[in-house]
Amino acid sequence: MSTVNSLAATAALIGDPARAAMLLALLDGRAHSASDLAAIAGIAAPTASGHLVRLGAGGLVEMRAQGRHRFYRLAGRDVAAAIEELMSLSGARAAPASATAAWRRDPDLRFCRTCYDHLAGQVGMAVTDSLTRAGHIEPRGAKDWRLTSSGRLFCEKLGVDLEGAAARPGRHFARRCLDWSERRPHIAGALGAAIADTFFARGWTERLRRGRTVRLTDAGRRALARHFDAVA
Amino acid sequence: MSTVNSLAATAALIGDPARAAMLLALLDGRAHSASDLAAIAGIAAPTASGHLVRLGAGGLVEMRAQGRHRFYRLAGRDVAAAIEELMSLSGARAAPASATAAWRRDPDLRFCRTCYDHLAGQVGMAVTDSLTRAGHIEPRGAKDWRLTSSGRLFCEKLGVDLEGAAARPGRHFARRCLDWSERRPHIAGALGAAIADTFFARGWTERLRRGRTVRLTDAGRRALARHFDAVA
DNA sequence: TTGACACTTCGGCGTAGGCCGAAGTGTTGG
DNA sequence: CCAACACTTCGGCCTACGCCGAAGTGTCAA
Structure with a gap:
C-alpha cells in the first residue's frame, strides 16, 4: 500500500463519528468492553463490533479477551498522541478529553x-x-x-x-x-x-x-x- | 459542534485518498496551484476543486488567488505536524512485517x-x-x-x-x-x-x-x- | 472585444460503507 | 445438561460522498 493510501486509511478510521467517539473514550488509557464502547458511541452492538475489528486491523486498538467480555484499549501512546494532535487542529480546543474529563463523567460508577x-x-x-x-x-x-x-x-x-x-x-x-x-x-x-x-x-x-x-x-x-x- | 464530531470531521478530511495525496504534496510547505494538485491526486479539475473547498472550510489549507491561478498551501505548522504524526502511525503499524518494503516505497523521500x-x-x-x-x-x-x-x-x-x-x-x-x-x-x-x-x-x-x-x-x-x- | 485559460458550480451517476435485526459462537453459572 | 450473556458474523437496506462532463465566472493578452 502506498504512503498516500495508508495515511488516508488511518485517517479514515478516525474519521467516522462512531469510531471517533470510541477512540475519544479510550483516550483515558483504560480498557473498555465492547458493549461499553457501543453505548458510548450510541450504536448497536453489531455495528460497534465491526468498527472495533477495523480499528484493530488498522493497529489503533488492541483487544484482550477475558471470559465472555472483550476489552479494548488504545494500541499505544503514539495513537493517543496522534488523536490529540488532530483534536488540537479541529478547533475543538474544548476538552483535553483525557483522563480527568472521562473520569468526571461518571464519578460514582x-x-x-x-x-x-x-x-x-x-x-x-x-x-x-x-x-x-x-x-x-x-x-x-x-x-x-x-x-x-x-x-x-x-x-x-x-x-x-x-x-x-x-x-x-x-x-x-x-x-x-x-x-x-x-x-x-x-x-x-x-x-x-x-x-x-x-x-x-x-x-x-x-x-x-x-x-x-x-x-x-x-x-x-x-x-x-x-x-x-x-x-x- | 461536539468534540467527537469535529474530530471525526477533521480526520475524515484527511481520510480520503485524493485529499491525502494533496495534503502530502503540500507538506513541502510551498503553495501549489489547484490544477497542480489535481494532477498529483490523479483526479479531474472539478473534483479537485471540491476537495480544496472542503479542506479550506476545515481549516487545513489556505488559498491565495493570483491572477487566474489559485494557490493552496497548508494552513499552518500544526496541520503539517498532525499529518506527520498520523503517518508515523500508519507507516510501521499496520504492517510490521513489511517495514523494509515500506522503506523501498519512496527511498528518496x-x-x-x-x-x-x-x-x-x-x-x-x-x-x-x-x-x-x-x-x-x-x-x-x-x-x-x-x-x-x-x-x-x-x-x-x-x-x-x-x-x-x-x-x-x-x-x-x-x-x-x-x-x-x-x-x-x-x-x-x-x-x-x-x-x-x-x-x-x-x-x-x-x-x-x-x-x-x-x-x-x-x-x-x-x-x-x-x-x-x-x-x- | 474576443479567445484562451484557470477555476468553480451544477447535476446526475455509482459505489463504499454505516447501520441494524437475526442468527451463530464461546463463556459462565446453576 | 441448559439458560443467560457478551460478542461476532451475515445479509440487506440506505445514505453520503467521490467522481466526472457540461456550463458558468473571472482573468489575461492581443
Missing part, C-alpha cells in the same frame, strides 16, 4: 460498583491491593489468585464465608478480573463474591436502586481504613 | 525531504543526532530542544541565522517534530528552519522541482562528514 457479583471500581481495587500488599492473595497462573494461609485467617476474621465459596461447584474460586476503569485485575470468582456479600451484610456498602453503582457507607469507609489500610 | 520548512528523513535525523551527540542540543520538556552554549557557537560558525530565528515572534524556537519515516524526533521550529535555510544557501541541498523530496549534493555529503560527523 468509577468509584464503586459491582461487576456481576463482586466489587469493582476504586473500592474493589483498594480491597484487592490491600490483600496483595498484606500477602493474603498472590497471582497464580494467568487468570487466578491463590489465597494464602494468612489470607484464609484474614477472611475468617472478617466473616467471609470461605466454606460456602469453596463449595460452589464448577465455579472458579479466586479469579483475576480486569477492572475496566482501573485497568488492573481485581478479585472475582467465588471468593470475590463472598467478600462482596460480607461488605453488604455488614452494611459497608449499599446497592443503589438502579444500575451497578454501589454506595460506600460511613461504616464502610471506616472498615476500609481499619481492615484494609486504605482510605476512600 | 525517506532519505531527505523537507517537513514544512525544516529537514526531515535520514538527513534531518543525521543532523539532529549529530547535534545531540555533540551536546549542542538537549531535549527540554515534552516538545522542545534547548540549544546549549556550544550549540550556539556551532550554529554561528555554520552561518545559521540565529538572531533571525530568535526574532520570529510567536514561533517556537527549537521544536521536536516526530519524523514519520525514522519514527524519532528531529529538529524543527525556527531553528530547524534556519538550519535548513543554511543547507540550501550553501548548496548542500537542492529542492527538486516538484514535491518535497530534497537532493543532497556532493558538497552536502562532504559537509555532513566534516561538520556533522555523519555519512550519508
Whole structure:
C-alpha cells in the first residue's frame, strides 16, 4: 500500500463519528468492553463490533479477551498522541478529553460498583491491593489468585464465608478480573463474591436502586481504613 | 459542534485518498496551484476543486488567488505536524512485517525531504543526532530542544541565522517534530528552519522541482562528514 | 472585444460503507 | 445438561460522498 493510501486509511478510521467517539473514550488509557464502547458511541452492538475489528486491523486498538467480555484499549501512546494532535487542529480546543474529563463523567460508577457479583471500581481495587500488599492473595497462573494461609485467617476474621465459596461447584474460586476503569485485575470468582456479600451484610456498602453503582457507607469507609489500610 | 464530531470531521478530511495525496504534496510547505494538485491526486479539475473547498472550510489549507491561478498551501505548522504524526502511525503499524518494503516505497523521500520548512528523513535525523551527540542540543520538556552554549557557537560558525530565528515572534524556537519515516524526533521550529535555510544557501541541498523530496549534493555529503560527523 | 485559460458550480451517476435485526459462537453459572 | 450473556458474523437496506462532463465566472493578452 502506498504512503498516500495508508495515511488516508488511518485517517479514515478516525474519521467516522462512531469510531471517533470510541477512540475519544479510550483516550483515558483504560480498557473498555465492547458493549461499553457501543453505548458510548450510541450504536448497536453489531455495528460497534465491526468498527472495533477495523480499528484493530488498522493497529489503533488492541483487544484482550477475558471470559465472555472483550476489552479494548488504545494500541499505544503514539495513537493517543496522534488523536490529540488532530483534536488540537479541529478547533475543538474544548476538552483535553483525557483522563480527568472521562473520569468526571461518571464519578460514582468509577468509584464503586459491582461487576456481576463482586466489587469493582476504586473500592474493589483498594480491597484487592490491600490483600496483595498484606500477602493474603498472590497471582497464580494467568487468570487466578491463590489465597494464602494468612489470607484464609484474614477472611475468617472478617466473616467471609470461605466454606460456602469453596463449595460452589464448577465455579472458579479466586479469579483475576480486569477492572475496566482501573485497568488492573481485581478479585472475582467465588471468593470475590463472598467478600462482596460480607461488605453488604455488614452494611459497608449499599446497592443503589438502579444500575451497578454501589454506595460506600460511613461504616464502610471506616472498615476500609481499619481492615484494609486504605482510605476512600 | 461536539468534540467527537469535529474530530471525526477533521480526520475524515484527511481520510480520503485524493485529499491525502494533496495534503502530502503540500507538506513541502510551498503553495501549489489547484490544477497542480489535481494532477498529483490523479483526479479531474472539478473534483479537485471540491476537495480544496472542503479542506479550506476545515481549516487545513489556505488559498491565495493570483491572477487566474489559485494557490493552496497548508494552513499552518500544526496541520503539517498532525499529518506527520498520523503517518508515523500508519507507516510501521499496520504492517510490521513489511517495514523494509515500506522503506523501498519512496527511498528518496525517506532519505531527505523537507517537513514544512525544516529537514526531515535520514538527513534531518543525521543532523539532529549529530547535534545531540555533540551536546549542542538537549531535549527540554515534552516538545522542545534547548540549544546549549556550544550549540550556539556551532550554529554561528555554520552561518545559521540565529538572531533571525530568535526574532520570529510567536514561533517556537527549537521544536521536536516526530519524523514519520525514522519514527524519532528531529529538529524543527525556527531553528530547524534556519538550519535548513543554511543547507540550501550553501548548496548542500537542492529542492527538486516538484514535491518535497530534497537532493543532497556532493558538497552536502562532504559537509555532513566534516561538520556533522555523519555519512550519508 | 474576443479567445484562451484557470477555476468553480451544477447535476446526475455509482459505489463504499454505516447501520441494524437475526442468527451463530464461546463463556459462565446453576 | 441448559439458560443467560457478551460478542461476532451475515445479509440487506440506505445514505453520503467521490467522481466526472457540461456550463458558468473571472482573468489575461492581443
